[in-house]
Amino acid sequence: MSIRDWPRAERPRERLLSAGASGLSDAELLAIMLRSGLPGSSAVDKARQLLVTFGDLRRLLDADRQAFCAVHGLGDASWAQLQAALELSRRYLLGRLTRGRVLGSPAEVRQFLQLKLRCLPHEVFSCLFLDNQHAVIGYEELFRGTIDGASVYPREVVKRCLAINAAAVIFAHNHPSGVAEPSQADQRLTQRLKAALATVDIRVLDHFVVGEAEALSFAERGLL
Numbered sequence: 001m002s003i004r005d006w007p008r009a010e011r012p013r014e015r016l017l018s019a020g021a022s023g024l025s026d027a028e029l030l031a032i033m034l035r036s037g038l039p040g041s042s043a044v045d046k047a048r049q050l051l052v053t054f055g056d057l058r059r060l061l062d063a064d065r066q067a068f069c070a071v072h073g074l075g076d077a078s079w080a081q082l083q084a085a086l087e088l089s090r091r092y093l094l095g096r097l098t099r100g101r102v103l104g105s106p107a108e109v110r111q112f113l114q115l116k117l118r119c120l121p122h123e124v125f126s127c128l129f130l131d132n133q134h135a136v137i138g139y140e141e142l143f144r145g146t147i148d149g150a151s152v153y154p155r156e157v158v159k160r161c162l163a164i165n166a167a168a169v170i171f172a173h174n175h176p177s178g179v180a181e182p183s184q185a186d187q188r189l190t191q192r193l194k195a196a197l198a199t200v201d202i203r204v205l206d207h208f209v210v211g212e213a214e215a216l217s218f219a220e221r222g223l224l
Contacts, residue, residue: 017143027044031044031047046152094167102133120174125144168205171193174209
């Protein structure tokens with residue numbers, strides 16, 4: 001049965017318009033994006049089957065083009081629609097962390113860093129630069145490495161912070177292995193960076209390790 005044949009109060013789009021997107025299931029939100037189902041099944045049925053096929057929403061959205069389009073009923077148009085939605089999400093969060101905006105919450109920073117770093121196949125060490133009111137100056141990827149790690153040089157970090165005139169920083173790096181647990185090397189590096197930046201009166205507010213399913217905060221763990 002087509003969704004057009006459903007009672008209006010049960011249609012995903014109408015429910016979103018009347019009550020907001022947060023009340024919809026993953027399948028219902030996907031159905032709105034995909035717009036059409038398969039012969040004999042609705043867009044919601046199609047979306048539910050996709051979630052079963054890929055395991056969950058995250059794995060579906062992370063699927064590469066070849067794997068996505070190999071599923072019956074999918075193609076380049078559907079893949080492009082979902083990739084566009086993902087990129088809009090990234091740009092929305094980036095817009096919330098634009099220059100001059102005071103950070104609202106750790107959750108906001110965590111979401112942004114997960115979108116930026118979680119899916120990278122190589123390790124990246126990045127920095128969110130802040131002024132003395134914790135308003136954002138900018139975000140940069142400072143060092144890029146391999147699947148096993150990235151070399152980070154405290155001297156270069158200090159130079160970049162001074163050039164940008166940062167008063168505080170939040171560091172982040174990803175673990176391509178998917179495990180967010182910080183290593184002993186991560187902890188030693190954080191302390192070296194904290195000590196180096198303290199000599200020029202720049203505070204390290206946090207260091208996030210981004211894994212496949214979570215972003216772990218050094219500050220929340222008491223590791224700073």
